[in-house]
Amino acid sequence: MRGSTNRNTRRVRGVLGAAIVVCAVTTALPGAASADPAGVARTAGAEVGTGVGVERVSVAPDGTQSDGGSTGGAITTDGRRIVFSSSATNIAPGNAAGSERVYLRDEPSGQLKSVGSYPIASPVISGDGEYAAYWVLLFRDTKVKLAQWTAGSSIGLNCDALNCSQPSLSGDGRYVANVATIGRPSTSQRIDVWDWHANTKQELAWFDHTAPSRPSISGDGRFVAYQNGRTKDVFLWDRDHGSTSGPIEGAAKEATLVQISEDGSKLVYLSGTDTYVHDVSTGTAHLVPNVKGLAIDPTGNHLLYAPNDTAGPSLKLRDLTAGTDEIVSNQPASAGVDAVSAGGRDVVFQSTADDIVPGDTNGKSDVFVRRFS
Template identity: 30%
Template sequence: MTTQFATPATTHRTVRFRLLRPISTAAAGVAVLGCLAVGVAPAASASASAPPATTRVSVDSKGGQATEYRSEPFAASADGRYVAFTSASPNLMPDDTNNTWDVLVRDRRTGTTSRVSQSTVGVVGDSSSYGQSLSPDGRYVSFTSDATNLVPGDTNGDSDGFVHDRRTGSTSRVTLTNGGTEADARSYAPAISADARFVAFVSEATNVVPGDTNGVADIFLRDRQAGTTVRVSGTNADAPSDAPAISANGRYVTFTSEAALVPGDTNGVADVFIRDMRTGSLRRVNVSTSGAQANALTVSPTMSADGRFVAFTSEATNLVSGDTNGVADVFLRDLRAGTTVRASLTADGGQATGGSSYGPMMSADGRYVVFSSDVTDLVSGDTNGVADVFLRDLGAGTTVRASLAADGGQGNDGSYNGVVTRDGRHVAFASAATNLVPRDTNGVTDAFLRRMPH
């Protein structure tokens, strides 16, 4: 089989200066917490919920497992009914003949799997596609694709960003210039607002907006209703920007940049910024509670639905007091309260040691942060010696492992790419483990969903 696997399925989450995040979903809902630094009321009792369970979602419509290559989730709908994932397995769709990565959605209620990386008339993409985000209701899916046959007139020979409407079946290109023409260079990582009107994306093109002469990747925002595109990452930034995430209403866009975009940015490393598209204000997110800039690399931003909370990965040691583990941690910034806390903490609130934590994704209200970690002391009984996916409840101050088997046992291989639903009750993740569900015999990484015990 000839495949196009030079680029991993996680391209949408991988930037050249990023710590491992093997994206960001447009979050659902607008519930807002009080200051997380001082805690909030715990979630409803687990007795009111169904017991925890783990299911495999990277299966075909008959429940058959993938036969080749890996499958990785990148988003879930607000209620966990729909899980979107990227896969190169050729057997998940009956007409999969392109021998490369596709973007799929699993409907857990009906038990069906459908492809979204296809044209409006249902023609499969002629090259690789990689998922980026999913609307809260599961209707819209955004993805990056190298395919040239998804929309008419795609002649730029570069990656583009697309949005597929699962209700109407239409696929449209969204990484367009302000004049509506195609970009003259690679565009990728399209993150959609809740209604898919606004799309934040990265582009190396020089023609998306007039006067783009910096020669590096910038962040742009496309208004699909108005047909306009504006630059988000400042006028002619002197270094590349990447990894956009967008608030539910499209007002806020957060991203990573190596450029010095605000006064006082003298650390010489990548930082996380947030742009208010209504007021035009731009501020740096990855600072300590006292406002000190990070003393090391910061990447992988994810945002709450209302834009109040931003989580990120950082190697910095000065964002919170007592950070002495010398590895990357996951942090959360409350932009309203002006506080920064560490999210990758042990179950009793202690500092994790012996490995990095990375790749955060956040629930809509900012209460729950899911992340991957190589650390073995985040929870008791972690003896598998591989990366796992964890869920931090910043309201209750607890950390639990999400990448567990249906019976609660730990996985026998690594897990990563955690995605949390709006209320924190479901976590999707990728895993190479073979013991999470019965009859997992394909020997490849699969996508799973865990119903959490809260």
């Protein structure tokens, strides 16, 4: 094993920070611009989030396009809610300065809530859609925020360090995996899991560097996958056994973690120009050659990827059981983790292309959802 990691589970060493209440703005979206896979517009005013096709979700309260760029995009297990960030001034009231904000959108009802401000990176979402997590810069330090759909409140996690970043949420939002970097300037880091219901923390690993660790937690909080960014090794922590296994990819291969599926059955990593889908129970890996894996659906059966061949579609969805592909976007587009709902039914992505849906003239990056069923 090339990397070093602490295989002993450390117990409680901290408590959560105080909850900070923020304003949650709820608006109705009467008809987002949408199109079917062939580019034919759906009927205006139809129920949001139904049918097959592609729909722009980063829209203003009156259903028109936003006046600012929108990025990111993560979707719940059932495809009902989507989180993204945007600098638009007309998505929610009071954003006249055009600052970056975090938005949660409920597709069936068309409700949109502003749940946070100034995210550094794309927000993530819990499997049930009740919570979103993101990290922000506070003076010289970074902190993880946990925002709730129902209460409209934001909890700041006290990670016992100057900087917290790279959050990942369990299915119900109870467990938060994140990175805590130590010192100023930061010279080392650890991987933590917070159970904020019980106000407890477990420390999974320490590294003597600050290369990205990218933790990814399973839906029940049992597994956390993470990487040693310096040695390019991927590890898997198991709460039930209090142990860590790895490197998952083998001692002779470098790897970059993508994520673990919500059900904890599959772990996706990149190595060279290929993507591997590691089966947690058997220890075997499924090779998907010459592609960059971006996300896996909650059941571990559908892989969202970007082909290394840039001449064709920019995003595809592979059914790993059937070995078949669906085109997500023919236009240049990108996506992050948690971008696929269960069974590969929905995929969230971002693009600056102006011909994905009719009437896209804002010249900005927008967030879209492609529905296959």
